[in-house]
Amino acid sequence: MLNIWLLYNKVITKMAPHKQNAEAMISDVHKKIKAAFKAFDHEANDTVDVREIGTIIFSLGCFPCQAELHDFIAEVEEDHTGYIHLEKFLPAMTKVLLEKKFPPIPEDKVLQAFEVLDKENKGYLEPEELTKLMMQEGEVFTQVEMDEMLTAVTDPKNNVIYYKDLIDQLTIDYD
Amino acid sequence: MGCGVSKSSQFSKHPGKAVTSIRAAILIQRWYRQYVARTEMRRRCTWHIFQSIEYSGEQAQIKLYNFLGYLMDNFTPSSNERKLICHIFRENDVCRDAEWERYFCYKNIEVPEIYSGPHLTFPLTVEQAVGLVEAFRNKKQLHSRYVLQLLLETWKLIRKLPNINRISTCQSKEITICGDLHGQLEDLLLIFYKNGMPSLEKPYVFNGDFVDRGHDSIEILLILFAFLLVYPSDVYLNRGNHEDHIVNLRYKQTIDKTSTCGGFLKYCAYVLYLYRRYGFTKEVLTKYKMHGKRILKLLQKIFSWLPLATVIDQRVLVIHGGISDSTDLGIIARVDRHKYVSALRPPKRRHTSLAGMSVDSELDEEWSNSKFLQRRASMTYPKPLGTRTSFQNRSLQDFSDRIRVEDELELCRKRASIFQPDNQNQENEVLESVSIESVNSDNAKEEWKQILDLLWSDPMTEDGCMPNEVRGGGCYWGPDVTEDFLNRHNLQLLIRSHECKQEGYEFCHNRKVLTLFSASNYYDVGSNRGAYVKLGPDLVPYMVQYQATSMTRELTVRQSVGRTERSALKVLREQLFAHKSDLMSAFRAYDKENTGLVSLSDWADAVESVMHLGLPWRMLRSQLVTCKSSEGMINYFLWFSELSIKNLRLITLTKG
Numbered sequence: 001m002l003n004i005w006l007l008y009n010k011v012i013t014k015m016a017p018h019k020q021n022a023e024a025m026i027s028d029v030h031k032k033i034k035a036a037f038k039a040f041d042h043e044a045n046d047t048v049d050v051r052e053i054g055t056i057i058f059s060l061g062c063f064p065c066q067a068e069l070h071d072f073i074a075e076v077e078e079d080h081t082g083y084i085h086l087e088k089f090l091p092a093m094t095k096v097l098l099e100k101k102f103p104p105i106p107e108d109k110v111l112q113a114f115e116v117l118d119k120e121n122k123g124y125l126e127p128e129e130l131t132k133l134m135m136q137e138g139e140v141f142t143q144v145e146m147d148e149m150l151t152a153v154t155d156p157k158n159n160v161i162y163y164k165d166l167i168d169q170l171t172i173d174y175d
Numbered sequence: 176m177g178c179g180v181s182k183s184s185q186f187s188k189h190p191g192k193a194v195t196s197i198r199a200a201i202l203i204q205r206w207y208r209q210y211v212a213r214t215e216m217r218r219r220c221t222w223h224i225f226q227s228i229e230y231s232g233e234q235a236q237i238k239l240y241n242f243l244g245y246l247m248d249n250f251t252p253s254s255n256e257r258k259l260i261c262h263i264f265r266e267n268d269v270c271r272d273a274e275w276e277r278y279f280c281y282k283n284i285e286v287p288e289i290y291s292g293p294h295l296t297f298p299l300t301v302e303q304a305v306g307l308v309e310a311f312r313n314k315k316q317l318h319s320r321y322v323l324q325l326l327l328e329t330w331k332l333i334r335k336l337p338n339i340n341r342i343s344t345c346q347s348k349e350i351t352i353c354g355d356l357h358g359q360l361e362d363l364l365l366i367f368y369k370n371g372m373p374s375l376e377k378p379y380v381f382n383g384d385f386v387d388r389g390h391d392s393i394e395i396l397l398i399l400f401a402f403l404l405v406y407p408s409d410v411y412l413n414r415g416n417h418e419d420h421i422v423n424l425r426y427k428q429t430i431d432k433t434s435t436c437g438g439f440l441k442y443c444a445y446v447l448y449l450y451r452r453y454g455f456t457k458e459v460l461t462k463y464k465m466h467g468k469r470i471l472k473l474l475q476k477i478f479s480w481l482p483l484a485t486v487i488d489q490r491v492l493v494i495h496g497g498i499s500d501s502t503d504l505g506i507i508a509r510v511d512r513h514k515y516v517s518a519l520r521p522p523k524r525r526h527t528s529l530a531g532m533s534v535d536s537e538l539d540e541e542w543s544n545s546k547f548l549q550r551r552a553s554m555t556y557p558k559p560l561g562t563r564t565s566f567q568n569r570s571l572q573d574f575s576d577r578i579r580v581e582d583e584l585e586l587c588r589k590r591a592s593i594f595q596p597d598n599q600n601q602e603n604e605v606l607e608s609v610s611i612e613s614v615n616s617d618n619a620k621e622e623w624k625q626i627l628d629l630l631w632s633d634p635m636t637e638d639g640c641m642p643n644e645v646r647g648g649g650c651y652w653g654p655d656v657t658e659d660f661l662n663r664h665n666l667q668l669l670i671r672s673h674e675c676k677q678e679g680y681e682f683c684h685n686r687k688v689l690t691l692f693s694a695s696n697y698y699d700v701g702s703n704r705g706a707y708v709k710l711g712p713d714l715v716p717y718m719v720q721y722q723a724t725s726m727t728r729e730l731t732v733r734q735s736v737g738r739t740e741r742s743a744l745k746v747l748r749e750q751l752f753a754h755k756s757d758l759m760s761a762f763r764a765y766d767k768e769n770t771g772l773v774s775l776s777d778w779a780d781a782v783e784s785v786m787h788l789g790l791p792w793r794m795l796r797s798q799l800v801t802c803k804s805s806e807g808m809i810n811y812f813l814w815f816s817e818l819s820i821k822n823l824r825l826i827t828l829t830k831g
Contacts, residue, residue, distance in 0.1 A: 028776050028807075035779075035791045039219050044636065058212035059794070065205055110206050113199035138201035149207055170210050 026094065033093045036060050037086055046086040050077055053084055060093065062102040066139055072096070107167055114163040124160040220791055222677065224743040225698040227788040228750060229675075279473050281323035284466065295321040297328060304401040305372060311394045312364055319466040322397065326473045329400040332407060333480045338512050339504065340411045340485040342378065344712040352380045352493060352708045354672035354680075354691035355415065358389025358455065361723040362695055362705050363398065369721060370707065373402040373410050380485050382672045382691065383415020383495030383630070386455040389694065393459055396474070414481035415495040416630040416648070416673070417455070479513045483629055486666075490714055493670045497632030497688075498660050499650040500640040502625060510622045633674060634683050634690070654684040661687060668716070670708065679706025679720045695722045699742040744798055750786065751799070752822040755815060757785045762811045772808040 036056050040048040048056065053076075054069055064072060076088040096102065117133060118125055127150055134141040134149070141149065153161050153170075286294070292315040293306050307317070317325075344350055351370055356363055373379045381399055386392035403410045459474075460467035484507060485493040492504075631649025638653040657669060669688045675697045681690045695705035701722075709717045751758065761781035765773045773781065778800075779792035792799075802813040 024774075024776075028774075031776055031779070032793055035793050036216070039216065039223070039791055039794075042636075054208075055212040055215050058209050059216035063205070063209050065201075104209070105202065105206050109202065113202040113206075116195055116199040117203075133196065133200045134204060137197045139204045141204060145208075145211075148211070170207075 026098075029094050029097050030090060032060065033090055033097070034086070037089060041086075047078075047083045048089075050082050050084050053089075057093070057096075057102075060097060061104065062096055063104045064102040068102060110167050111164065114167075118163070123164065124155075124158075124162050126160060127154055130161060216794070220794055221743040222698070222702070223790055224747050224788075224795075225702070226675065227790055228746055229698075279323055279327055279469060281320045281327070284318075284320035284323070286318050286320050290318055291315065292317055293321070295325060297324060299325075299328070299401060299404045301374070301405050304398070304405045307401050308364070308367065308372065308398055311360060311391070311398065316462060317394075317397055319463050319470065322393075322463070322470055323466065323473065325397060325400055325404070326470065326477060328404055330473065330477050330480065332404060333412075333477065333482070334513075336480075336482050337508070338483050338510060339508050340380075340413075340482050341489070342380075342411060342485065343488050344710065344714070348376065348378055349709045349711045350378050350380060350487060352382060352670055352691060352710065354382050354693040354706070355384035355675075356381070356389070356395055357384055357417070357694045357697065358386055358392035358395060358458070359694045359697075359723070360389070360391035360394050362693055362721075363395055365695075365705075365721050365723055366693065366707055369719065370709075373406055375406065375409055378406075378409040378411070380411045380487075380493055381413065382485075382493055382670070383413045384417045384672060385412075385415065387417045388454065388697075390454075390458065392455045393462060393470075411485050412481055413485055413493060413495050414478065414483055414630065418478040418481055476513075479515060481512075483507055483512055483626065487710060488712075488714060490666055491668045491670060491710065492664070492666050494629050495671060496630045496649055496673045497628070497634060497671050498652055498656065498669070499624075499628040499632055500652065500656045500659070502628055502660060504664055506622065506625050507629065510626065512626070514619075515623060515626050631673075634671075634688050636683070654687075657684040657687050667714065670716075675703055676706075677703045679704040680708070680718050689716060744795075747790075747795070748799065748818060748821055750788075751782070752818045754785050755818070758782065759811070759815070761785050766811075771812050772810055775807055775809060778809045778811070 036059050037046075037048060039059075040052040040056060050073060053073055057064065057069070057072070072092065073084070076084050076092050078085055078088070114125070115121075117129065130153075131146055131150070135143075135146055153166050155162055293303070293310045295303055295307075295317075310317070342350065351366075353363075353366060371377050379402075385395050385399060389395075399410070399412060403412065456471060459471055463470055483494070484504070486504075487493065628649050631643060631646055633643055633646070633649070633651055634657070635651040635653055638655040640650050640652045640656050643649045643651050661667060661669065667687075669684075670691060671688065672691050672693075674690055674692065675694070676690055676692050679692055679695065682688065683690070689708065691706060691708055692703070693705045693707055695703060697703055704720045704722045706718050706720045709719065711717075758781065761784055762773050762778070763769075765777040765781055775793065775796060779796070782792050783789070796809075800809055800814050800817070802810060802817050
């Protein structure tokens with residue numbers, strides 16, 4: 001009997017703070033979203049350029065694909081003005097965060113993707129191979145994006161891309 | 176995951192390889208784009224960190240400086256402390272010009288045989304100026320004899336210049352305008368390489384802040400002055416807020432002098448020393464161990480004689496900082512600019528004599544009657560001694576208060592010396608002469624504000640004009656003020672510097688204001704480009720960007736962001752460590768039950784309330800707090816010990 005009581009108490013005390021903290025959690029999420037938003041609010045009037053929304057969303061640890069991003073923007077943009085107001089962004093983004101709607105791509109999946117491209121199992125990719133793929137298939141890169149990526153990922157000594165190391169290095173810790 | 180990519184059979188290296196490759200490509204593209212977006216966010220935060228610290232550093236220096244002034248007003252210092260304060264605040268300008276010439280005489284300085292640097296003969300020729308550039312490129316140092324000689328010639332020349340340079344783009348000349356250089360010789364060399372050196376066909380305007388922070392401030396000055404001497408109608412220099420000996424002040428020297436002073440002043444001087452991020456004074460004294468002081472003294476005079484503005488074709492104004500809603504070029508043109516040795520000090524007092532009494536405004540004299548004056552001051556100027564925090568709200572504008580106090584003290588002294596109960600006439604005389612002096616002080620105040628605004632202001636996006644509290648001097652001015660100012664003076668464009676911009680330049684206020692910054696990699700390697708502007712007869716600005724590349728090219732984009740970020744974080748951690756006790760109090764306020772833990776949200780709020788840097792603390796948390804947090808709570812005691820370990824260097828400084 002005593003054991004059951006103790007167990008019950010344990011459960012209650014563990015739960016109770018969570019109940020109280022639901023509100024605190026939402027307030028927390030709001031602060032997070034506002035902070036990210038403000039970093040791009042150049043005019044200090046609670047609006048950001050729609051082209052920066054992707055960056056803001058990614059920085060909050062959410063990773064929609066292009067289609068999902070376009071859907072989200074359609075929801076929150078101010079009638080094609082090119083601006084997004086915090087008023088609309090806040091509730092939409094809160095929902096996304098609380099529902100964990102766009103989780104990050106797991107590292108192992110990225111590794112597998114690279115291994116697919118590395119048909120000969122060399123352990124690395126030639127810049128030409130990567131360029132061909134990135135600029136011809138899928139959600140194609142622009143020339144600028146490609147140049148930037150090559151500069152960032154190519155090993156300067158051997159002029160190849162060691163994708164395994166790359167994935168480790170480019171993964172960022174999220175809040 | 177979205178986009179209709181199923182988890183299970185994505186990546187089999189079997190039939191359907193083409194489809195699989197596409198899927199893999201999409202995944203990599205998405206993954207990489209996300210990384211870029213995150214990096215961009217980090218870069219912005221990093222930038223924000225550096226800028227906040229830079230500006231708050233300037234502000235803090237000024238605040239501390241104000242505090243010393245406050246001490247001066249309200250406390251009677253001991254004789255040693257008096258000497259220190261005099262040293263910091265006032266130059267004992269007893270010498271006249273002839274005496275200065277003797278003091279700065281270079282003739283008895285011998286140049287040894289082994290000296291391998293350039294030898295200068297005057298008048299300077301263009302070959303010698305070019306040779307100087309080459310010598311500095313090859314890391315040679317100019318001998319102090321030639322330095323002094325060059326500076327003397329420069330002084331003689333710029334004393335004749337007007338406050339406002341007026342130049343024109345006649346004869347199809349394109350004028351090149353450069354922004355802040357901050358001692359970064361590499362950037363100046365790069366500009367000369369890309370654009371050519373100053374010449375009759377290639378006029379240049381250099382818009383201030385030639386010194387401080389970079390390592391080659393003196394070399395930059397020598398090059399600019401050399402070309403100024405060779406091409407006086409084709410090289411124009413504007414004064415920046417760093418062409419100011421108080422801003423360059425060598426704090427270490429101040430500390431040496433405090434060794435006999437009371438503990439509190441010593442502490443103040445020490446804190447000023449910690450703001451040693453500036454370094455022009457230190458650079459000169461290190462490079463020129465024997466004659467450094469003399470060189471600095473001469474430079475102080477030269478700085479005060481630098482013109483304040485340049486107007487091109489009567490249409491384009493070039494100034495270092497900016498404007499305010501009261502900026503009037505007419506007043507600027509009329510001021511005695513050399514009176515304002517430092518924009519941080521009220522103007523030098525004029526020595527007037529009245530009724531046979533010599534009014535000596537030397538500080539020593541005033542303080543020798545200190546106790547008596549104190550009592551008097553409190554009767555006629557009944558301001559109670561404020562709390563320690565009240566001075567923090569003072570900005571440079573508040574210096575006008577200090578002038579008033581000095582007037583009052585002056586009045587009291589005169590009264591004390593000549594007041595006789597039955598002699599009303601004499602008293603009236605005193606009052607009359609004193610009121611004339613007050614009027615002069617008012618003028619001086621206004622002129623001083625004009626110069627301050629010109630050298631320290633920043634533009635803002637909102638309309639209006641308000642004091643620039645971040646810097647502690649000058650204003651923030653809005654697009655409406657720009658519009659009004661340009662109309663009033665019949666101008667079409669305002670070119671200024673003073674703020675670092677990532678692309679080296681930035682337009683604002685409807686493209687009527689152009690900010691130009693010529694020190695690339697200013698915060699750290701890879702942080703920003705530099706830029707210069709070319710202006711032809713059509714007065715359409717043409718921007719050229721560059722980035723000094725000796726280090727940059729070797730780093731990948733990713734690495735350079737990371738490197739700058741690591742630097743910024745290191746600086747930020749030092750700042751946090753320096754505010755440890757305030758932070759501790761702030762955390763305790765959030766942690767009423769003394770658990771030693773605060774939530775992430777509370778941590779961010781507490782830190783901002785102490786640091787006032789306006790940074791996105793939540794986003795920076797993961798890089799500032801590496802000790803494990805339990806369920807979103809931060810153990811601040813652990814955090815402080817983590818900061819202590821990371822700041823061991825600072826700890827040894829404090830003890831030593």
